[in-house]
Amino acid sequence: MNVMTVDGYNAKIEYDPDIDMFRGEILGLTGGADFYGRTPNELKAEFRKSLTVFLEVCKEKGIEPRRNYSGKFNLRISPELHERLAIAAQAEGKSINTLAQEALAQRVAG
Structure with a gap:
């Protein structure tokens, strides 16, 4: 991009x-x-x-120029990917949320 x-x-x-x-x-x-x-x-x-x-x-x-973000969003994934994420998170002693945050942060890091 x-x-x-x-x-x-x-x-x-x-x-x-x-x-x-x-x-x-x-x-x-x-x-x-x-x-x-x-x-x-x-x-x-x-x-x-x-x-x-x-x-x-x-x-x-009197309008705020930047869009506000709540910090929450829904993500739809396949049940198979959900299972793999859950197993990977458990293996690392993390929640799926933490694992997803890390992956997303790595993806957008510049």
Whole structure:
């Protein structure tokens, strides 16, 4: 995944061949904000502009700019995987939750 970070905000970057530009979408916001650029420097400058405008609008409207996360989510897996996770967790003296947290943290570590 191509991610660009500005001021603690992350954006997913993709190339749009129809317009021959890169498109960025700022992630984790309570609304949508995107931006375009042809070069990395232009893309980063447009990211800053788009983020600034988004934050100003949020401030004017009294809206929290970042989406809130509860720290909970449901995960559906096959019964076979559930069994393997339970056995692995028991063997390590951990809960399935702890084992899953470790695996997820390792996956998103940069």
